[in-house]
Amino acid sequence: SKFRGRGLIQITGRANYKACGEALGLDLIRQPELLEKPQYACMSAAWFWASRGLNTLADAGQFDKITQRINGGQNGAADRQALYARALKVLA
Template identity: 45%
Template sequence: MTLTLPQLIAAGITPTVARTFLPHLIAAFERFGIDRPRRMAAFIGQCSHESSAFTRLEENLYYTDPARIASMFSALRQVERARGYVRSPKSLANVVYAGRNGNGDEASGDGWTYRGRGLIGITGRTKYRNAEKLLGLPFEARPDLAAEPGGATLTAGQYWTDNGLNAQADRWQIDAITRGINGAAMAGRIDRADRCNRALEALLAAA
């Protein structure tokens, strides 16, 4: 089954964005075996939630509330310390991601350089390096590739297959897929399910 533009629009993606992403989704679906309605719908729905309907391909680290920063990042649990990173996304990324996932220390700037990007965000130098090895694109040297439609879709497809999410989609285990992407927090559980179900309805209606 090949995804079409009307199907993608019916799944809740605006026409302009759908036209941009359609060829990249078709290529990724073929590459990663996302080739049945349930697999395609689960991928579209989960990625739609993760990226605000395919419009946000880069982690937003601009916070105005220090309490929110403290609740989000273990490195800044003290609100008074978190206050110093309000409206300072670059500094925030460099401190909270320092020494993690292959990043250097805060001074290295790796936290900002390798911040989350993609339809299913990859974060940290190690993950960018692994994406480069698996996908054959220079993600480590040019991390912004992961925030472009092609790179964002490929890295999401790689994550999808690496975590066995096709099998869960075949059984329509949306909560299990959500857990595989978001972990125990299950953030946006209801919205994810709604988006997946809408995408499946769009695909089956045109099948």
């Protein structure tokens, strides 16, 4: 699919590509592969995170809600929770 998952958070679908492209000043409809470039992959993840209000949830420790907003479900949540706990120990 032309608008398959790309970027660090896996932007998917034409509507998200359009919204992300508008926010970043990129024509992602004509050049969806731009999200494969490291700088745009990172920028798209930051756009997604900010546009979905995920900082507020992160500050409140709402891990399940963040997973839901990114994934639309809880697939792989246990693995992510374990990695998150590990990261907290390293960063503390």
